[in-house]
Amino acid sequence: MIHRHLISTSISSSSPSAFLGQDHLCNLRRRIVLHRVKKSWICKCSAKPSADKTAYKTKVSRNENMGKLQAGYLFPEIKRRRAAHMLKFPDAQVISLGIGDITEPIPEVIASAMAKRSKSLATIKGYSGYGAEQGEKLLRATIASTFYANLGIGEHDVFISDGAKNDISRLQVLFGSDVTVAVQDPSYPAYVDSGVIMGQTGRYQNNVGYGNIEYMKCSPDNDFFPDLSSVSRADVIFFCSPNNPTGSAASRNQLTQLVQFAKDNGSIIIYDSAYALYMSDDSPKSIFEIPGAKEVAIEISSFSKYAGFTGVRLGWTVVPKELQFSDGFPVAKDFNRIVCTCFNGASNIAQAGGLACLSPEGLEAMQEVIGFYKENTHIIIETFKSLGFNVYGGKNAPYVWVHFPGQNSWDLFEEILEKTHVVTIPGSGFGPGGEGFIRVSAFGHRANVLEACKRFKELYK
Amino acid sequence: MIHRHLISTSISSSSPSAFLGQDHLCNLRRRIVLHRVKKSWICKCSAKPSADKTAYKTKVSRNENMGKLQAGYLFPEIKRRRAAHMLKFPDAQVISLGIGDITEPIPEVIASAMAKRSKSLATIKGYSGYGAEQGEKLLRATIASTFYANLGIGEHDVFISDGAKNDISRLQVLFGSDVTVAVQDPSYPAYVDSGVIMGQTGRYQNNVGYGNIEYMKCSPDNDFFPDLSSVSRADVIFFCSPNNPTGSAASRNQLTQLVQFAKDNGSIIIYDSAYALYMSDDSPKSIFEIPGAKEVAIEISSFSKYAGFTGVRLGWTVVPKELQFSDGFPVAKDFNRIVCTCFNGASNIAQAGGLACLSPEGLEAMQEVIGFYKENTHIIIETFKSLGFNVYGGKNAPYVWVHFPGQNSWDLFEEILEKTHVVTIPGSGFGPGGEGFIRVSAFGHRANVLEACKRFKELYK
Missing domain, CATH: 3.90.1150.10 (Aspartate Aminotransferase, domain 1)
Structure with a gap:
């Protein structure tokens, strides 16, 4: 009933707003086919070439990888459903x-630092234009000394980003379409979706997922850590700990197994530590606490969930100089080229905020x-x-x-x-x-x- | 002599700093081969698998598209040469x-707005977290009304970015590796480099460029507008006007030809108007001033060169709802999916600055x-x-x-x-x-x- 409601809303709507919000529905004379799969209605859309003779169409083929994506990105879809609910129950306190x-x-000390940097940009002395694409030297160094002291990670291994999600995509562009990928199942959807977009995967199968992705089951049965003995080799292993969404953190022993698994297989781990500071026990806060990890791992992280920076946009990625492709070429050199070509550094104001986050008061x-x-x-x-x-x-x-x-x-x-x-x-x-x-x-x-x-x-x- | 100096500097340097800065030189037991090409020395590097038996290498193959890139991205390379020059002439006023x-x-009225937004983020009332990935509604609407009034471009056609360069890459990810691309020659190097990274091109040939790219010659002989009768069809045509680097702007008549050319060929123009406000004559400031352009063009632009935002990072991209792939699927829907998956919106503080830019005082x-x-x-x-x-x-x-x-x-x-x-x-x-x-x-x-x-x-x- 609920789903029927949503579908009919979508079809009848023709405002541009609805148009952009409804990723999961195909536009233009779509055929709606309702499949009852298990207990839920799923809306399947087949984009038929428009029969409207008056609308001009280019001769550029749609990227077939985009067509493989099953639905809108999860979080905008949640926002959309929330908005639909609020329309239906306008008086509800959602x-x-x-x-x-x-x-x-955002803590005062951090917001003030950003305000100060903003104001100084209006002065000759305080103005700065393009910064280094990799981020400001002092912020890189401070991240290295704050989060990776004694772990052999230096300023030059740290790349400042405008958020972990964005660097996930840049890493996917770096690796390209020919790599195989493994993910914890369940996991943050940006890993899989960006892989689909890059053409690393096959088609989607209901209740199975995308072809050519190794889904590493994480459930209460295995304490949310995959049984690595049954995991097939993949070039790239996305691993998030503490995990989004399950909330579980891998122990030192488990991460040691993971690093050994990567080493045995010659895989690269992309370790997402965006929630590390939320840990209550003594599980590692960084993959680089595990000996040997610098040869097999990249770490992505973010100020979003620590300092309220979800809208400010600031994160970082560590690519150790020890990490090499099979031909001995350093991964960091290619990542640097990606960052220089596809990015231009995080906002200087956000970087001032990041530096304030890492002050004693911050x-x-x-x-x-x-x-x-x-x-x-x-x-x-x-x-x-x-x-x-x-x-x-x-x-x-x-x-x-x-x-x-x-x-x-x-x-x-x-x-x-x-x-x-x-x-x-x-x-x-x-x-x-x-x-x-x-x-x-x-x-x-x-x-x-x-x-x-x-x-x-x-x-x- | 100058080049010899630079090369030897590079070889002898082994600091991590130099490592990341020297994109154009291959690391790790490299063979340096000097070729005399025309009048200049060019440094050719062959990355030989390292002979160092102790260094661990993963089994992940390097993305072969990355290997096609001939040199570091242009602007960091210039910065590197500038730094080398300053080392050589420490007393020179460079x-x-x-x-x-x-x-x-940055003008006071704009910087103040960013300072105000920064400060308000420290208050319960003023705090905002994740914004819409496409950008804040008011900013999108204000860009539409300021730059595209009466051109049929609305709020929902405008996507806020963290800079034009970054959206160039996101557009390349959207189009994928199977499209053919044309560029003005010369042009802003991000178009070609991002295409190489995505695998759209062949190998590089000296004095010719990358294979499978249509280089549209722009020289004094043709008034810096390509002879379209001799240009081969491409799926995507990058066109920058006023042009970086030649400084020339295409006239209304020329842009009308370009739009007609795209229409005849079913191509999509990615029109870069980052310098539009610098125009002195009455050449169009937007491709959408040309009738029919909404069916064949995307426009990218930026606050960087208008408001001093090169470090603040803010731009926008217009993807009209009328623009369709060959199967009738709207390009904007796929771009929206890319923006939601690979991006999380521009910094909210930068967006406050953007809004101030578009106030009467701004x-x-x-x-x-x-x-x-x-x-x-x-x-x-x-x-x-x-x-x-x-x-x-x-x-x-x-x-x-x-x-x-x-x-x-x-x-x-x-x-x-x-x-x-x-x-x-x-x-x-x-x-x-x-x-x-x-x-x-x-x-x-x-x-x-x-x-x-x-x-x-x-x-x-």
Whole structure:
């Protein structure tokens, strides 16, 4: 019923706004075919060449890799569904614990540094134009000394980005279409989607995923760490710890296994540590804590979830000089060429903010923000535990991974939204292995988190 | 002699800093082969698999497209040579009229808006996290109404970027490896280099360029507008007007021919209008001033050269909803998917600056900045004219294109740098058609421009 509603909304809408928002629906005289797959309706669209003789069409073929993408990128799709819900229930107080977006202000000391840099750009002395594509020297050095002291990572191994997601795509461009890729299943969807776009994958199969991707199952059964003995070799292994969405962090022993696995196979790990500072136990905060990792790993990270920089846009990527392709060519040299050609550095104002984040006051302020969200996580975990659910994650990450065995994630998402007006994320949005789970984000104002938990208790009492 | 010096510097250097800066030199037990090509020494490197048995190598093959790139990206290469020159002449007052980088401060009204937004991010009311990947609604609408009023371009056709160069790469990812590409020769090197990286081209041939790229010659002989009757069809036509580096702008009549050419061939024009506000005559400031262009063109633009935003990072791309692939699928829908997957929006602080740029005070302030650089342009043009050179560009763009018939651009670049300590850009860096030219940028403090011109007069009197 809900899905039918969404589909008819889409078809009848013809405003440009709707046009751009509805990635998952094919435009232009589309045939809508409804397949009942398991418990959910899925909208399949076949883009038929338009029969409209008056519309001019170029002779440029659509990139077939783009056509392989099954749906819109997950988070805009969630936003779209949230907006549709708000249209349907205009008076509802909708609470978003969906997209992992920061809600608390940026600490004063950090925002002030950005304001200061902004103002100084209006002065002859303070003005700066193009910076180094790799980022400002001082920020690179400070990231190296703050996060990688004694790990053999220096200033020149650190590349400043405008966010981890954007460097994931730049890394995919670097590797090109001929590599094979492995991902944790479930995992952050940018890994797979950018691989599809680059042509690394085959077609999509329902409940299986894209062809030519090695999905490494991560579930309660294996403590959310893949059974590497059953994983096929891939050139590139995306590995996120603490994991988005499951919230679990790999232990030192597990990461040692992972590095050994990469070494045995000659693979490159792209290690996503965007939530490292949320860790409560002593699991490694960086892959480079594992001996030998510099020869097999790249690390991507971000200020987004530490300093409220989701809108400011700042992250970094470590490509150690020791990492080499099979012919001995350093990966960092090619990444540098990509960064110089496809990027022009992060905003200088954001970089001033990044530097302030790493000052003693900034680090303390970030820890306070992180502590606040960890309290939120605790509230959410206790709520679902009290309702008898099996709950995972939370301890080392701001995400709670709630198990609804045998249920369809998108149905659950819609049911929770419909009945509680709380936005979550369906686990299957992160890959087939997420089916039967819901991700609840701890990013929210305290009052909203408490209210959402109250509503969960009413729904599931 | 100069080149020998540079080469030996490179070989002897082993610091990580040098490592990342020396893109054009292959690392690791490289064989240096010097070829005398025309008048210049070119350093050819063959990356031999390292003979160092102790260094671990992964089994991931290097992306062969990366290996096709002939040299480092042009502008970092210029920066590197400038740095080498400063090492050699530590007491010289080096003046940079090379990379087109802004030197004058950002107008107060614009910088203040960014400072205000930065500060407001520290407040509960003013904080914002992830924005729309496509950019803030008000900024999109204001760009549409400021630059495209009455041209049928609306808010939803405008995508905010972190700079034109970055969206060039994202467009290349959108089109993929199977398209053919045409470029003006000479042209901004990001078009070709990003195409090489995406695998659209063949190998490089000296003085010819990369295989499978249609180089559309633009020279004084054809008034810097290609003879379209001799241009082969390409899927994608990059066209920059006012042109970087030649400084010439295509007339309405010429652009009408270009649009007709694209329509006849079913091509898509990627029109780069980053210098449009520098125009003095009534040539079109947007390709969408040409009837029918919305069905065949994308336009990329930037705040960089108007508001001093080269370090702040803000631009935009217009993908009209009318633009369709051969199967009728809207290009904008795929671009939206790319923007959502590979990008996360420009910095919210930069976007606040962009909005201030388009306020009445901001527009006026930008016009003042532009006027200042246009005066610089005039000074440079008059200098070279007085010395008897044929000089092009300048009238509609902040670049002066000086002809040195029969001479090698890199030799000229080195000679000018050595004898005047002024950094320019060798024309051949923009493609084989730029051989025999030097690009002199008008971005500079007035005193520096005057001093550089004095030195030019001494050198060429």
